[in-house]
Amino acid sequence: MENREHYLKSFLIAGLLMGALSSIPGFNLGNCCCLWQWLGGLLSGWILCRSAKKPVQMGEGALVGLFSGLIGGMLFSLMSAMSFYMGAGDWNATMTEAFHSSGSEIPPEIQEVIEQAMQWISHPGLLLSIGMFFFLLVFAIMSMIGSLISVAIFEPRFALKRMRQEMKLKVNAPEQFPVPGLMNRESDLIFPRKKEE
């Protein structure tokens, strides 16, 4: 957890983008095969690797992916809830119709129990809770995987970049960051020495 200061930026950007793209009509076609979730996770991992100053570990990738998935999932659930409440009546009708279409094969005493259970299940509030939990779960898992893939692919490249930068800094250290009080060249001195005659 050495790159803690970069976590928030990574999962906030990726999560919000993932949630928005998954919910906007037209763009939400990208949800097919969980594409936005994978890509959101990939983005969060990439941002973390890019901004990190120290080597990124797999656990860090998993954490960033988990949070970006949860943020995206929450946004998507909220948008789904809004659209669900607009068409809740249709859903109840479909569930009731589906249940009654199978009623003839079941004994009446069991049918009664199932009917009660179905009424409970088809309650919009419960259905929404199940849906929200499910969406959060899928978003979190897929985003975590995306982020881990991103860390595994991009981290070696960024690690090399970091190493090169460090080496460059070490070689050019006196020129780039002159330390006060230390003399690099004769001309750096405010009062150059007088040449001894």
Add this chain to the structure above:
Amino acid sequence: MFLLLLQALTGALILLIYLPVIAFWLGIPALAHLAYFLFAPFCHQLPERSFHISGVQLCVCARCLGIYLGIFAGTLFYGVIAKVFFSLKAEKGTKVSRTLRNIILIPLLLIVIDGLLNSLGVINSPGWLRFLFGTGFGFMAGWLLGMGVEDLIKLSADRGVRGKNSACASGVN
């Protein structure tokens, strides 16, 4: 413990995919509707691209089924088989290597190329091939997920220990 929870959750996802078939056997179509409703945002659910059991369509297409099954198998393999038989364990703060990257890239490229060519209409790969590519990718993803979660737990545990030690050192306890 967390790995076990992860395996249970991915297992539950697979059970949900097969729920329409179970609902058909039990004679409760409303349960099948619930399962289709839950997976609808994440898969196109086209009948010609999905597997059918006893004439009942599964909740997701062949590729998605492969991915979910692969993830479950990957986490199971990482959590049980790899540890018991090969004693593979993630060290604390696992860093990625080029070998791991190359292993990941192969199934990822296969599934991306297949998906792109299919969506562009260049090829129409059969269901079993999509399922195979999906399973390959899912297995790799599940393995990676297991590794990441275990590493995360170790990192957070290490952080907790360090926090306690620093508190003791500063005389709080």
